[in-house]
Amino acid sequence: MTKRILIAALLVLCAAGIWAQGAKKTTISVWYHAYGEEGTKEAVERYGKLYEKANPNVSVEVVWMPGNWRQKLYTSLASKASDPDVFEESAPSYTWVKSGQVASLDDLFSKEVKADLFPSTLASVTIEGKIYGAPMFIDSTAFYYRPSIFKAAGVSVPKTFAELTEISKKLTTSKRKGLYIGNSAGAGTLGFMVAFSGTKSFISDDGKTVTFNNPGTVAAIEELRKLATSGSLLLGYPVSEWQPDALVNDECAIQFGGLWSYPQFKKELGNDMGVFMIPPVAGGRPTASAGGYSSMVNGNSDQIAEAKKWVKWAWIDSNPEVQLDFATAYGFHVPAKKSLYNKATALKNDPLTALIVDATSDYGIMKTGAGYGDSSLWDSVMNTAFTDLLSAVAKENVSVAQLVRKTAEQVQARLTEVNK
């Protein structure tokens, strides 16, 4: 009896196998880094299901990568594995393009789509005239604060970076620090934006020379140091600035943070909440960070065509079900397309988010290359050198001018190397 059941089961299995063979499903694996906001993972899995419904011969495998995802991704790309088919990064790198690790998506962008994208997003995915990524969204940052504390202390929103330092000092009490900008005292997004405020660029337009070794950068970094050593910064807090905890728990009066945390800030602080953008340094330009992610196709994938179809469906064609949902239903992101931003009522109708988005689209510096660069040639060796500079300035008694010069030499050596 059991024997018969076994044989029957085997036959069913065989039939299923043959049927599956006949259907010839292609599986495309799509890698995401672990987004912190609740519901995001379920959302990207749902997008996969939506696509499978419309394309029954394709199955979308979502790979969610917590922790050190860059290492896994980069190793997989360099070893020319076919996996992942689709992945995300802030911007494609020059090295990837040169070594064929990323496929060109040039043919997927119509004139209308190009005109609809925020111009800086398109620039960040274009290398030597070709497009290598589909901008998914823009990530902005801002300072969050409590107007009630400002009112009680008699201070108003700072217009310059020096004013920010002054206010931060004024707001510091024995129980509460003035400002939280993360535990490295600015060696990150904020520090780069302050430096950009003092200089036109880091690398010249032709990609040959380092351009940040100038008095403007030095002066800007000096201002950052004044803030870092003012004694008014909250340091050593166990939760990073990318989560709302420090301000919400009343450990500081102002906190630097991401637009993506806006819904959480709002939920916790209610109406006692204000935002302002990074104030420019004396004589500098206003800057705002514009991060975000782009969807890219592995140049060594066995199924580039299928992968490109997915990217086109998810992030290039008009697809509010994915693009608008992702930008507004979990953490807040700015859709990469202007038309969709106009439909994003959650962002557009709130004066605070509108302020952040408008500033970001007006003068945001789109993350290009690795880290916080403004050129695709900016790689992570250069980014590490500059981060070290910012970190040293905040903690050690060093000459800023000398350090900027040394770092510029270091970055120039690397740039020459990369250009070769």
Added chain:
Amino acid sequence: MGSKSLKKHREYSPSTRSLKKANERSDARFFWFFTAPMLAGLLIFVVIPIGWGLVLSFFNARGTIDLKEFVGIHNYILLFREPGFVKSIITILVFGVFMVPATVIFALLLAVMIHNTVKLKGFFRTVFFLPTAFSYVVASMIWRMSIFSGMRFGLVNTFLSFFDIAPVLWTSSSPAVWLPITTVRLWLQVGFFMILYIAGIEEIPEELFEAARVDGVDRGWVLLRHITIPMVKNTTIFIVFQSIINLFRSFDEFYNILVDSVSSSNLHLARTPLIYLYQTGFIAQDYGRGSAGAMIVVLLIVLGTQLQKKFFGDGKAVRS
């Protein structure tokens, strides 16, 4: 012992000579049968990667692990011009000058203390050994976020506040950062080395101590200095050897104490060679330069252990 006498017995009986040969053949077969998987693993996962790394270090391998453009020792020259890499080597050497002796001293002291404990010996041994089974990453996070948190409510800072000392930024300022780094490492490593020392101490013949007592020596320090320490020399040699290797392999506790969010990093305060190479090799995808750095680290390990061998011997001659 058993096999030796068996052999002797066989040699006396000529009729078993062919049997002996067959036995040897099957011995050899068994040798290869049992060691081949290990040797194959060693070859595939250790020997070939080291060889490949050596070859790759002479090539320009940015964004690829293919051998495309031979550049000679260019990668090595670049590394030595890189202030970050040179600084990381100096950092780890200075750290080692403190760390290796500290590991040996703490492990030996704990072992001697536990050996001389009358009650609850097993309990103390287990308690001190337990951290060995702990994850470096988790331990570092506990050190960073609770014990050595820079906030006033961090454990150490709370303690300091009783003496009216202002909160110290343990994980984001130098030289304060060295306290969490060294303590977490000692906590994680010392237990294992302590077990080795306990085993070594228990091997020391009791007569030696008795003889010393007969000669009128009853101070613990003298016994430790003249009997225990010389008698566990082989264990010490092994521990120093292992500590030197661990030193150059430092990554986890440094990385997890210094990096606390995606973009904010204090790595420049205490970057180890492996963290530098991780950033160059895996993140910047410069595999040529990464491999060159790995070769330099391998060389330093070999050099360190050779120096140790020269000064302390390799532990072979002591017990014979």
